[in-house]
Amino acid sequence: xxxxxxxxxxxxxxxxxxxxxxxxxxxxxxxxxxxxxxxxxxxxxxxxxxxxxxxxxxxxxxxxxxxxxxxxxxxxxxxxxxxxxxxxxxxxxxxxxxxxxxxxxxxxxxxxxxxxxxxxxxxxxxxxxxxxxxxxxxxxxxxxxxxxxxxxxxxxxxxxxxxxxxxxxxxxxxxxxxxxxxxxxxxxxxxxxxxxxxxxxxxxxxxxxxxxxxxxxxxxxxxxxxxxxxxxxxxxxxxxxxxxxxxxxxxxxxxxx
Amino acid sequence: xxxxxxxxxxxxxxxxxxxxxxxxxxxxxxxxxxxxxxxxxxxxxxxxxxxxxxxxxxxxxxxxxxxxxxxxxxxxxxxxxxxxxxxxxxxxxxxxxxxxxxxxxxxxxxxxxxxxxxxxxxxxxxxxxxxxxxxxxxxxxxxxxxxxxxxxxxxxxxxxxxxxxxxxxxxxxxxxxxxxxxxxxxxxxxxxxxxxxxxxxxxxxxxxxxxxxxxxxxxxxxxxxxxx
Numbered sequence: 410x411x412x413x414x415x416x417x418x419x420x421x422x423x424x425x426x427x428x429x430x431x432x433x434x435x436x437x438x439x440x441x442x443x444x445x446x447x448x449x450x451x452x453x454x455x456x457x458x459x460x461x462x463x464x465x466x467x468x469x470x471x472x473x474x475x476x477x478x479x480x481x482x483x484x485x486x487x488x489x490x491x492x493x494x495x496x497x498x499x500x501x502x503x504x505x506x507x508x509x510x511x512x513x514x515x516x517x518x519x520x521x522x523x524x525x526x527x528x529x530x531x532x533x534x535x536x537x538x539x540x541x542x543x544x545x546x547x548x549x550x551x552x553x554x555x556x557x558x559x560x561x562x563x564x565x566x567x568x569x570x571x572x573x574x575x576x577x578x579x580x581x582x583x584x585x586x587x588x589x590x591x592x593x594x595x596x597x598x599x600x601x602x603x604x605x606x607x608x609x610x611x612x613x614x615x616x617x618x619x620x621x622x623x624x625x626x627x628x629x630x631x632x633x634x635x636x637x638x639x640x641x642x643x644x645x646x647x648x649x650x651x652x653x654x655x656x657x658x659x660x661x662x663x664x665x666x
Numbered sequence: 667x668x669x670x671x672x673x674x675x676x677x678x679x680x681x682x683x684x685x686x687x688x689x690x691x692x693x694x695x696x697x698x699x700x701x702x703x704x705x706x707x708x709x710x711x712x713x714x715x716x717x718x719x720x721x722x723x724x725x726x727x728x729x730x731x732x733x734x735x736x737x738x739x740x741x742x743x744x745x746x747x748x749x750x751x752x753x754x755x756x757x758x759x760x761x762x763x764x765x766x767x768x769x770x771x772x773x774x775x776x777x778x779x780x781x782x783x784x785x786x787x788x789x790x791x792x793x794x795x796x797x798x799x800x801x802x803x804x805x806x807x808x809x810x811x812x813x814x815x816x817x818x819x820x821x822x823x824x825x826x827x828x829x830x831x832x833x834x835x836x837x838x839x840x841x842x843x844x845x846x847x848x849x850x851x852x853x854x855x856x857x858x859x860x861x862x863x864x865x866x867x868x869x870x871x872x873x874x875x876x877x878x879x880x881x882x883x884x885x886x887x888x889x890x891x892x893x894x
Contacts, residue, residue, distance in 0.1 A: 459796075459797050460796075461793055461796065461797070491799055491801065492799075494796065494797060494799055495799045497797070498797065499797040501790060501793070501794065503788075503790055505788070505790040505791060505793065505794035506794075507791065507794070507809050508813065508893040508894055509812045509813060509816075509892075509893045518798075518800075518808060518809075519795070519798035519799055519800055522800055522804050522808065523799060557892065557893050557894075558893075558894075559893065559894040570794075573798070574797075574798075577798060577799065
């Protein structure tokens with residue numbers, strides 16, 4: 410049974426139909442990269458999965474539980490969105506760390522707040538702190554835990570943002586162009602962390618413009634164009650022998666650069 | 667010179683009494699208007715159109731009319747129009763009426779500053795909180811609020827300094843604040859009459875107090891400098 414099943418997701422903003430029926434599924438431990446030009450709907454898709462946008466149609470199923478089915482009003486209740494959201498994590502393009510908290514506090518804020526509401530998962534303070542420390546070791550920032558975001562480079566901030574998402578133990582971790590706001594030098598350190606996550610079989614969806622990375626890390630790739638999935642499959646196939654004309658065009662632009 | 671030296675302690679004593687009333691009005695206004703302003707800001711930002719329109723309307727009325735008239739209306743309207751003089755005639759009644767008028771007036775100004783401050787916090791901050799499973803309330807108090815405060819310290823400082831001087835308007839309903847006390851020496855008070863210098867001298871009180879306020883607010887601004 411797949412971890413994630415997305416069926417016929419549609420989303421319209423005003424008169425623009427951004428997603429025109431997206432279907433895909435993801436198995437546990439798989440990394441999926443989503444590529445496509447700007448405006449193809451990649452980010453909107455991630456935002457729908459994280460309940461930051463509500464799709465107009467379609468369904469999202471995680472581990473067999475229907476989290477959202479636009480045809481079934483009982484799945485659309487505001488009050489349950491918060492719980493459902495925790496199946497997903499999201500790392501933003503612009504990091505969005507909380508500036509008034511240190512790196513460590515950024516990672517601990519949400520679990521601490523949830524612990525106060527008797528979420529048993531985070532109740533053990535010692536374990537939570539130990540886990541945060543482990544995460545900082547994993548992202549190579551043990552010595553920067555007590556720095557404020559503005560004292561960190563963009564690459565370091567993004568790594569903290571990844572740790573902040575990981576401590577919530579999402580079933581599926583989403584990355585929305587995690588390196589687009591970084592210069593090439595800092596891109597590498599973030600990609601390294603994501604690569605390590607995929608080696609540990611973290612289930613991930615990565616929206617990215619880093620083609621080489623998308624090919625190397627992913628078990629599966631989706632090429633989106635104009636709000637539809639134009640082509641999907643094994644990365645080696647899609648990148649080396651794209652079937653669709655549109656995919657060829659898109660990839661050739663990248664290989665030229 | 668001799669009369670001045672004779673008058674000085676008498677005048678200072680009287681002005682001190684008036685200034686205590688000034689400070690009380692100042693403090694009560696801040697204590698009331700800080701939270702009420704936030705409530706009004708939430709109203710302005712509400713997605714329920716009726717609520718945001720209602721608060722916009724109130725803000726329009728309060729900011730669009732002189733505080734002096736608002737003081738007169740709050741103080742005299744219950745007694746003269748409703749024939750229910752809720753404030754009584756004494757200094758305490760005048761103080762309560764003045765406090766109410768000032769709190770309403772200043773919370774409207776504060777609310778607009780708060781609103782700007784809340785809107786200036788990037789939406790990504792709220793979204794980051796949401797995807798981490800935080801409630802909107804948790805996000806506001808743990809993420810947005812301090813960032814908003816940092817941004818609004820300069821404009822709020824302006825309002826606070828204006829408030830120190832605006833308290834003088836309460837004289838219109840005969841609240842015995844410092845200007846009232848200074849002016850009394852013109853007509854005659856504590857055995858002194860026809861003296862205008864005590865009125866001028868009140869400016870010194872405002873100046874010193876605003877100096878202290880300015881230093882404290884600058885300190886707060888520096889304190890919030892630890893993050894960006």
